Structures are given as C-alpha cells and as structure tokens.
Amino acid sequence: MASRPDEELILFFYGEHEAPQDVERDLATDGDLSRRYDALRRELSALDGLDAPEPRAGLEIRMWARLAPAVTRRPGILRLPAGWLGWAALATGALVLALGGFLAGRIFHPAPTENSVASNLQALPPAARERVLEAALADHLDASQRLMLEVANGSASIDDERVWAETLLSANRLYRRAAERAGQRRVASVLAEIEPLLAQLADAPGTFDLGVARAQIAKQDLLFKVRVTRNNLKELS
Amino acid sequence: MDAAELDRVRRARGGDAEAFRGIVEAYSRPLWRAAFRILDDPAAAEDAVQIAFLHAWRALDRFDESAELSTWLFRIAVNAAIDQRRDRTRRETLAGALPEDFDGQVAVRSPAADPHRHAVSRQLIDRARDAIAELSQAERTAILLRHFEGRSIVEIARALGGDESAAKQAVFRAVRKLRAVLAPLMEVPRGESA
Numbered sequence: 001m002a003s004r005p006d007e008e009l010i011l012f013f014y015g016e017h018e019a020p021q022d023v024e025r026d027l028a029t030d031g032d033l034s035r036r037y038d039a040l041r042r043e044l045s046a047l048d049g050l051d052a053p054e055p056r057a058g059l060e061i062r063m064w065a066r067l068a069p070a071v072t073r074r075p076g077i078l079r080l081p082a083g084w085l086g087w088a089a090l091a092t093g094a095l096v097l098a099l100g101g102f103l104a105g106r107i108f109h110p111a112p113t114e115n116s117v118a119s120n121l122q123a124l125p126p127a128a129r130e131r132v133l134e135a136a137l138a139d140h141l142d143a144s145q146r147l148m149l150e151v152a153n154g155s156a157s158i159d160d161e162r163v164w165a166e167t168l169l170s171a172n173r174l175y176r177r178a179a180e181r182a183g184q185r186r187v188a189s190v191l192a193e194i195e196p197l198l199a200q201l202a203d204a205p206g207t208f209d210l211g212v213a214r215a216q217i218a219k220q221d222l223l224f225k226v227r228v229t230r231n232n233l234k235e236l237s
Numbered sequence: 238m239d240a241a242e243l244d245r246v247r248r249a250r251g252g253d254a255e256a257f258r259g260i261v262e263a264y265s266r267p268l269w270r271a272a273f274r275i276l277d278d279p280a281a282a283e284d285a286v287q288i289a290f291l292h293a294w295r296a297l298d299r300f301d302e303s304a305e306l307s308t309w310l311f312r313i314a315v316n317a318a319i320d321q322r323r324d325r326t327r328r329e330t331l332a333g334a335l336p337e338d339f340d341g342q343v344a345v346r347s348p349a350a351d352p353h354r355h356a357v358s359r360q361l362i363d364r365a366r367d368a369i370a371e372l373s374q375a376e377r378t379a380i381l382l383r384h385f386e387g388r389s390i391v392e393i394a395r396a397l398g399g400d401e402s403a404a405k406q407a408v409f410r411a412v413r414k415l416r417a418v419l420a421p422l423m424e425v426p427r428g429e430s431a
Contacts, residue, residue, distance in 0.1 A: 007409050014383055014408075016390050043419045044412065047384055049362040050369075052270035056279060059269060060262045066287045067261060071294055072254045 003030065009037050013044060065136075069143075069167070133178075134233065137187070140171050141230040144194055148223050151201070151213050158201070158208045165201035172198055190229045194222055238306055246306060250297040261290055264310050271311055271381060272318035275370060276325075285321045289314035301398075308388070308396035312378050319377070322370055361422050368418040372411050379407035380415065 004026060011017040027034050147164055172195050179188035197216055201208075217223055238246070248256035268289060272282035292313050293300075300309055369377055375397050382388040382396060394404035 006413075007405075010409060010412050011405070016405075039420070040412075040416070043416045043423060044384065046361050046419050046423065047365055047415065049358060050274045050365055051385070052273040052282075055266060055269045055273075055282070059283070060265045062283065063265045063286060063290065064258055064261050066283075067290050067294070068254070068258075070291055071257055 003033050009040050137175055138233045141226055144168055145226045148217050151210055152217050158204050161201055165198050169198040169202045190225050268314040271314050275318040281321055285318040289317040304395055319370055364418055368415050375407045376411035380411035383408050
C-alpha cells in the first residue's frame, strides 16, 4: 500500500488517528514507515524536556495576593499603572492584603479571621513563611507610602482612595500587632502612627476634605517615617 | 465547562472578587506550568500568570460561555509568557548580555560523552523553547495543548475558535516547524538505521 503521510503519523502519535490498528499493522510490515515514525517519535519526545516542575509552595496564596488590589477595587476606579514602577506599585500591598483575603472580605463578605490568615501561612514551610511575611510588610509600607503620596500630591479623590485605605487599614492592624508581639517597637510605632490616617480615609464620607489628611501627613511627617522604615527593610524585598 | 465553574465565571463577571479568587486558585498551577515551559524561570512564570489573570479579569465580559475556561486562560497565559520572553530578550540584547546561544553547538560536535550529552540535551530544550515561541499563536496554542496538556483535537478546536480540521492543521504545522529545528540536533544512533 502507499506509505502514510506524516500527518497520519502525527495523529497516531497523539492517539487521534481514526484507525490506529491499521497504522500499527503498517508499522509492523513497512520498514520505511516504521523508521519515519521512530524519527517523529524521537523528535517529539525531545519536547518532553520542556516539562515544567511543580511551582514553589503557596503559589495560589501569592497569586491572589498579587491580584487582590486590582481585582477588588471597584470598576472604574482601577487604573492599571504603566511601566515597571506601576507594576511594582500594583503588586505593592497586594501580597499583604490577599494573604488574608482581606480585600475581598472587607468589600463583599465578612472579613476572614486572623486564624484563617494564620492557617494559610502555616501551610507554607517556615523559611518561606518568614520571607512572605517580611516581603509583605515591605509591600505594605510601599503601598501606604504610595497612598499618602497620592493624597499629599492632591492627585487623588476620596472615592478613589477609600477602598484602598480600608484594605490597608486591615493589614496595618495585623502587622502592628505582629510587630508588637515580636518586640519590633520602631516598626510597630510607625504602623501605629499611620493607622489613624488610614482609618480616617477608610471611613471618610464623599464630602471629606483631603486637605485634612494632607495636613496630618505633613504635621506628623508620616511619609518620611514610612520611607525610613521601608528602607530599613530594603534587603528583604 | 461544568455548572459550578460557569456559575463562578458569571459571578466573577459581575464583580464578585471571591468567585474570581476561586478561579485563580484553581488555575494558578496549570497556568504557571504553561508559562514556565516558555520562560524557564519560576519568578518570571509567576509574573506572566499574574498578568494573565489581570487580563482575564478585565476580559471576562468577552469570554464565550460555550468555550472552556481552562483553554481560554491557558491561551492568555501563554501569550503573556511569550510577551515576557520577548521583553526579556530585548532587555538582554540592550544590556549586551545575550546568552551564548550556541554554547551547546560545540558540545554537539564534541565526541565526548556525558557532560556533552547533557549540553546537547540542554541545547535541544533551549531550541525547542525558542521554536515554540516563534510559532504563530494558533500553532503554539495547538501544540502546547496537544503535547503538554493532553487536550484532544476537539478541545483544541474549541480553544482556537475554529473547526477540527483547522485545529489539526495547526498541530501539523507546529510539528513540522518544530521538527525542522530539532531534527538536525538529534543524533541518530549509528547502526540503528536499516
């Protein structure tokens, strides 16, 4: 019989041939066909070297942490920032917030408890857990700094910032308590100082004058304090 | 797509972040593996998956409910990974730090055994990755779904939004192009040929 074209061999290789028994029979009796099929099989098998390993533990948690701020901001409010700085800012705070699923919880559902956050973290190996927490704190400070910058520069409206402040407030409380427990007084102190500002923004009515928040940031030198604390964590992220 | 997943998609489309979170949790791993195959870098694969999910979140309104969510997401993730790869290559080129692409070429010519075999194998994998990145979008989706995800021609046709014949042709073209790249690098053991 006429030799089968490569297309048929490809379908046979992938188990998609309509009459595999016929191909098997031909392969057993047709040396040239058999050689062609061996070459095909060998070459396609080389692709198996591209098989991927398992991702690092906690991928789902990390992924949601990165996505949560963008996903849970109200439609119309989300402005995806451009450039690498923008992406960094987008990732900022995300890790922290989604660690506990705060964002979604605060906006759409009852907030998850600290216990549920803890159990998510407990699923990670100790070293990874520590790294995640350290990086998350650094991200939280970045996110807080960015929020304050937007307010200080007058580029924000309270409608834009309220949801963000609310989620940062939840994370901030967690980190402040964690820092207090760990005896990191400086970090705890800075987090305690920004908490009232975040609370004020989170609860602000639509008529809120952002000038009040601007004055508070300037009076307490909050941006500077957060920046210094963040810089001290620089090597962590 | 099963009823639970369809419900999740519909809720996510309506702005339900928790529903979208379910999708993220269900698909992070398969999408990461798909991105890793193209990028060969765990962190870059995570970035690509993040970008893919953000695209998906914004494009949910355009998702056709008769399609498979998994293949739709897969396609977005693969495209995000390809974009990342191109960006990386551009950056490396600009930095004058393009890796020695033909490191393995010496090894191919070398008569020595194991270390070179490893180098050859490494080169094959690198070439395969490059070749996949060079395929057209349809060809790439088709071969990745068929070869790595074990998806049927019918599923690939659905993912590509065409008929089975077009899906088969996409697989054939992809295989032909990949073989053209890989075959010259593969040593046929002497004595095996008839």
